[in-house]
Amino acid sequence: MSLVSYDFLAFFAIAALLYYLVPGRFQWMLLLAVSILFYAGGGAVYLLYPLATAVSTWFLALRIGKADSVSKAYIQEHKPDKEQKKAYQTHIRKRKKRLMIAGILLNFGILAVLKYTDFFLQNLNLLIPLAGEDGSVWQAGWLLPLGISYYTFQTMGYLIDVFRGRYKPEKNLVRFMLFVTYFPQMTSGPISRFDLLREELFRKHAFDGTQFTFGLWRILWGFFKKLVIADRIAPAVAMITSSPETYDGMYVLLGMLGYTLRLYADFSGCMDIVIGTSQCFGIRLPENFQRPFGAKNLSELWRRWHMTLTGWFREYVFFPVSTSRFCRAVSHLAGKAGLKTLSKKLPVYTANLIVWFVTGIWHGAAWNFVLWGLANGIVMMVSQEFAELYRGFHRRFPKADGSVYGAFQKVRTGLLFSVLLMFQYYSFGTVFAMLGSLITTGRLSQLYDGRFAELGLAGADLAVLAAGLILMLAVSVLQESGSVRKRLAERPLVLRYTAVFLLFAAILVTGCYGRGYDASRFIYNQF
């Protein structure tokens, strides 16, 4: 069931009504029931996947927790000396680690097989010819269970946290099922941490008119971003990015900016709907975006874009890899060989490249996504290498930290992010060819030739897009100084509801419906 559909609105309305009618202690059970219904809407058989993940993770986390309790009890009872205690704890840690690794292998294994088998076979065919007489390679063509990447990452984060002793495991499997399947976030994230979401999911929620209204406003804002901006620009962007032979020169820049805009409006709009829906149930989810285009460098932009995924990679991949025995040994070897600077940077750069390789392949099972990921990682490493130079520059020219330079940094970072995104939709060689075409032949006048008319953007579309963009930018600027909804709520009733009505009317009148493409599909639903 798409989040942008009448079915979803009806489903949400009934679920919210029942949620506030049942006694508080049953609310989480109702949420579990509606979450299972929501997921089963896409095919009941697919429920087996999250069920397998939930049961295996719950069981293994319990075993890890039990090993911890046994260890504590043993130490309390036998009072071993320091050496014995250390040996015993190492033994227990090894046992816990085996359980954690079993869970990780099983669940990431399911994800890898379903998502990457075809990609693997295509590449294997390059090494060992697998193609049949007709020249085609067998493809599994398996359908991905909805949201598999998100719930797998969320549950594996839970398992690692329990292993690390951050919190105790959940004893009740049914409660744990809700953590895995909670319907607003299951298909597109955000990726939540168990200790934070648990507090929200399992307490009683009395109806709070303000929170419910704020949730509805946020859903409306998400619909606006998705239907008025993202879906309006999507066909034109698809046309430009899929036909580099036709759309070169200035169209490369147009496609680049359009692609970034569409991605942002689509994904952040989806998050507004998800977080707003959850807010209506009184359940706060973590934010996934924090005005990313206000960032002054690429690392900062990635700390503000898809924050729960980048946070997950930082905590569970980047830090563990960079402090791993392998990285420490390589760093030590480099230090012994007299390469002191390299020895300091090897762990961080190795871990960085691994994280960005995985980030790339997470976004798509194709080499161009891997290249996109690695390109981001390499730019960040180069930027780190120049860090001392930047610091020297700012020490020498302290006034360069002013608002004009700040604006330049923001524009530069946004453009860099957009240029790197070209690796997602062009082949490796085409990226450089198109950048060359933009630099050498790009002229504004090209936007007035016949090619623009082919994009299907009429004058009215451009006017709506311009107005939508200005509104999105204004909201983003206002957010810098606090919640826009809180300030709107403080305005007189007439003004407040006129604003909401205008937004609602704008979605109804200018939203994109039934243009011959799937208007309701979110990009980030496909993971």
Place this chain on the structure above:
Amino acid sequence: MDELLEILNDINPDADYETNEHLVDDEILTSFELVMLVTQISDEFGVSVPSEAIIPENFNSVRAMMDLIERLQEDE
């Protein structure tokens, strides 16, 4: 303490390590710099910093870092 300050100044000389108690929360130390710091702490102090110890509370101030190093030295 002086040894740690030397490492920190080598990684990012612009921060005020004497008074700032939000080095990670305020993003004065980035993830890259945190890992470089951990690598050098491991070498200089002869301790192994586990990845689960790389949390803001342990690196927000020089005092917190020293506490972490002392804890790890005791456990070694």
